[in-house]
Each structure stands twice: as structure tokens, then as C-alpha cells.
Amino acid sequence: MFLGHYGIAFGSKRVVPDTSLGTLAFATQFLDELWPILLLFGIEQVRIVPGATLGNPLVFTSYPFSHSLAMAVLWGAIIGAIHYAARRNRRTACVIALVVISHWILDFPVHTADLPLWPGGSTRVGLGLWNSIPATLILELGIFGGGLMLYIRQTRTRDRIGTWGLWSMVLVLLLIFASGYVTPPPPSPGAVAWTALGLWLFVPWSYWVDRHRERI
Numbered sequence: 001m002f003l004g005h006y007g008i009a010f011g012s013k014r015v016v017p018d019t020s021l022g023t024l025a026f027a028t029q030f031l032d033e034l035w036p037i038l039l040l041f042g043i044e045q046v047r048i049v050p051g052a053t054l055g056n057p058l059v060f061t062s063y064p065f066s067h068s069l070a071m072a073v074l075w076g077a078i079i080g081a082i083h084y085a086a087r088r089n090r091r092t093a094c095v096i097a098l099v100v101i102s103h104w105i106l107d108f109p110v111h112t113a114d115l116p117l118w119p120g121g122s123t124r125v126g127l128g129l130w131n132s133i134p135a136t137l138i139l140e141l142g143i144f145g146g147g148l149m150l151y152i153r154q155t156r157t158r159d160r161i162g163t164w165g166l167w168s169m170v171l172v173l174l175l176i177f178a179s180g181y182v183t184p185p186p187p188s189p190g191a192v193a194w195t196a197l198g199l200w201l202f203v204p205w206s207y208w209v210d211r212h213r214e215r216i
């Protein structure tokens with residue numbers, strides 16, 4: 001899942017309107033932001049198999065610390081606790097924890113059965129919707145579009161940046177999503193990791209957009 005995660009970030013703004021979109025974008029993609037770092041340190045592994053699924057050439061050989069259900073819950077609890085320590089708002093901290101965990105829940109339908117339930121466990125789950133392009137498109141675009149609509153209804157722009165910053169980010173996210181179907185598979189796992197680190201860019205970008213928009 002890619003776009004859908006950002007849909008959750010946009011949509012969550014309705015539940016926690018005083019929390020920046022940047023915090024929510026960081027939380028929703030935390031597992032995928034952590035993953036390339038663990039790949040580069042050799043802690044997790046990925047293989048490139050062109051055609052592994054229709055929408056993704058990656059075979060996730062091992063990623064128990066970033067993408068097991070138990071670790072997703074733990075990361076959610078840790079990030080929620082850090083937020084609570086800083087802001088003392090229990091409700092917001094809980095929502096942020098759930099946004100972190102939502103990453104695993106949204107990955108579950110699209111990944112093939114490669115998502116571990118806990119580190120060291122042999123059970124791996126996933127419904128494999130990546131093998132169906134229509135199903136992937138409906139799910140990704142549906143959650144992304146729905147979340148974006150909620151965000152736009154919830155906030156209005158203060159200035160031009162609030163408009164152009166947002167729509168350029170939406171466009172770049174859509175282009176990244178679409179490029180997965182038309183560009184050749186990445187040359188190496190290292191290239192996958194370095195490219196995936198680019199996801200971090202959307203955290204400051206989202207903070208920037210959000211600062212130029214206000215609550216309606």
C-alpha cells in the first residue's frame with residue numbers, strides 16, 4: 001500500500017484537527033520509513049523478482065521489525081507515548097498510535113502472504129490484492145481520495161502555499177504510485193532502500209502544507 005497510507009493521514013486530521021498533517025504523515029508511513037533504514041543496516045531483507053506481483057516486483061524476504069503485527073502495535077504504542085510525553089493529550093496520542101498501526105492493517109489486503117504476525121513467528125499473512133490492478137486501484141485511490149476530501153473540508157488555505165504546496169504533493173504522490181507500473185524494476189535491494197528513504201521527504205512537506213492551511 002502506498003497512497004492509502006497518506007489517505008489515512010489526511011483523513012485523521014478530521015479526528016485530531018489540532019495535530020499537524022506532518023505528524024500524521026510521519027505516523028501513517030512510519031513502518032515504511034523505518035524499513036529502508038533496517039534494509040541498509042542488513043537487519044531486514046528484500047529481493048527483486050520482476051513480476052512477483054502485478055503491481056510490485058519486491059519479495060519481502062524478511063521484515064519482522066518493521067512489518068510484523070506485534071511490532072506495528074509496539075511502534076504505535078512507543079510513538080503514541082512519546083507524543084503524550086510531549087503534549088499531554090491522551091486522545092491525540094491514542095489516535096497517533098492507531099495511525100501508526102493502521103499501516104499494517106492497510107498493508108494486509110495488498111501484500112501477498114509475507115507479513116509476519118510477530119518477529120520469529122512462522123505465520124505470514126496477506127491477501128495479495130497487488131495481483132489485481134483494478135482492486136489495487138480501487139483500494140489505494142479510494143482511501144487516498146476519501147482522506148484528501150476530508151482534509152480539504154476540514155481546512156482552508158491561508159495563502160498560495162496552502163493550495164500549491166498541497167496539490168503538488170498530491171501530484172507527486174500520484175506520480176510515484178503510477179511510476180511503479182511503468183518503470184523497470186529497481187536494480188538492487190540497495191537502490192530500493194535509498195529510494196524508499198525519500199518517503200521521509202513527505203514529512204516536512206506535510207508540515208509545510210499544514211502550516212499554510214487553517215481549520216475551518
Ligand SMILES: [Zn+2]
Nearest residue numbers: 031032103107
Ligand atoms: Zn508497508
